[in-house]
Amino acid sequence: MTTDAQEFWNERYAASEYIYGITPNLFLQEQLEKLQPGSILLPADGEGRNAVYAAKNGWKVTAFDISEEGMKKATQLASKNEVSVDFQVQNAAEFESAEKFDVIAFSYAHFPAEIRKNANQHLLKFLKPGGTVIFEAFAKSQLGRTSGGPKKEAMLYSIPEVKSEFPGLQFNLLREELVELSEGKHHQGEGCVIRFVGVKTGK
Template structure:
């Protein structure tokens, strides 16, 4: 997948746009800025937005091309972000490091997903929040109608409510729902899709 994302992110334009995810934006506006981590952050649109809103930002991805774009966007917007490239267990994060973890279309491979989610939660401080938006297992119906809406083509990479509750069951869900949404995020997230969203707090 690293080669896939390097190729996609090597385009001159920001393939998912330069504006943050709308759900993430709405939830961050409700919070006092602290330290936030962005998983599978790609070209940096969400991380840069958070930095503009006075958050101390760390982010990671497999793609070096994604980091290049993210750092370029950060420079354009005159903010700083800590962006690391590699596999999550090797990135040097510490337990209880951040106040918020943002999982915005962070579709990890099925064999890694549960372990990665568990590891991510170890980086979250007590009372910290997870903000999540990802494509649901209902999404392929929308992909068939409109391939431009994007999302993983492998259904195993998509989320079900049961998987979310299992992986994040130690958290207190403040909201959790599945919804049809209209996406307008660059070239590859455009049109109606099915997502799961949640905000949950570490006990």
């Protein structure tokens, strides 16, 4: 059964161009450069730009998205770049893997409000103790701006919500800031985002 979210993203990703571009998210790139390559999980990876970047830089990459169209384009992008990525069509709240990852990177993974907290906490189960979460998403103060993001406030983030939805992390960086976005045609201009880097302290 196709959900409204799947239909939305399948329609958006059906475009011939890569609508968020083919270069990685700058914050993700900056943070990965500080880490020794290992295994990484990329939820809601869309058209694969972040997964392909990570694979090109020595990471063992698993990436998923709810959109079949997005994952088709991601597979094509990986092939063009001659890298191997385990791309899967999955729902975040139902993702399963026998593997635990060194890094989980959330790049604008705005899950539907009714599943978001459960999905985020479910995905943390697949992070190794001592593993790192890298996160960038639109803040609630983004509402009304034209530079991208969901139009529903409940799908946007506040810092208290981040702390609540990602328990068991030591936040080495957690801030809301205004950044200049240039990621394809849907992320353009000044955007209000929340960024964090957190390390898993428990089991």
